Amino acid sequence: MLTNLHKQLLNDYQHDFPLSPRPYRDIADALGVTEDDVLTAFAELSDNHLISRIGPVIPPNHIGVSALVAMAVPEAELQTVADKVSAHPEVNHNYEREHRINLWFVVIASDNEHLQTVIEDIEQETSYPAMQLPMLNDFFIDLGFKLDLTDA
Template sequence: MAELDALDRRLIDTYQRGLPLCERPFAAMAERLGVSEAQVIERLQLLQQGQVLSRVGPVFDHARAGASLLAAVSVPEAERDAVAAAINRSPGVNHNYAREHRYNLWFVMTAADENQLEARLEALEEELGWPLLRLPMVEGYHIDLGFPIPWDELEAP
């Protein structure tokens, strides 16, 4: 595990939830933590580079913010990386991951509304030349991934 100082730990503990929704969220975080905006940005970048954090950003309820859909595509393994890159370039894609399954690429696409979402999916399907499996959400579940970190226990030899 990377060496984390008090500021790193405070950033992680304070902002697992509740990222400020304002024009300059990092400045708001910095003010609350008593440091500069530049320090917050630098620390978050270092934590991501060190793979302590994988992502910094809000999580939205897409059903309230527009339309979204989980989709999957089955492509030959030799084409997987190229297809994944094409999916990543598509507007509205916010997750894209490989799976060990016949449908070996899964992604979430979002849009302002259902019509725009379907147009994006159709355009991507045409670009890829592979049919997309559309998996609309039937029921949503909230899984809170924030948790208290027992820093003292992690340091014990």
């Protein structure tokens, strides 16, 4: 069950997360709770798979290099392959698309050589070829949204 603190954290800190040496204390001060309360609540949200990470969204290729990559994976193997892809710390996220080329993911690395090594490693581990898709236009999609967390 979500507490009021969980709801506030989910709604109010998708954007404008404090950039300070003690951001969780800053959040706690703003919400009238303790820093430990905030840390515990975020840990609970993570443990319950309601959040997957806390971190910045950096535009592509502003720090290091990145690539959108796609693979055609048989449906029966999709979860296994997705898990192998996600095991790489350089993989930002992956998702399924309804198409023959059905597994898409973003790889971020310090330089192009490292990027290519990660993609080659994924191909070897999964036995499926990876198709790199060049970025022709940069679009920003705001991944934050207001949640309706009222009790029903």
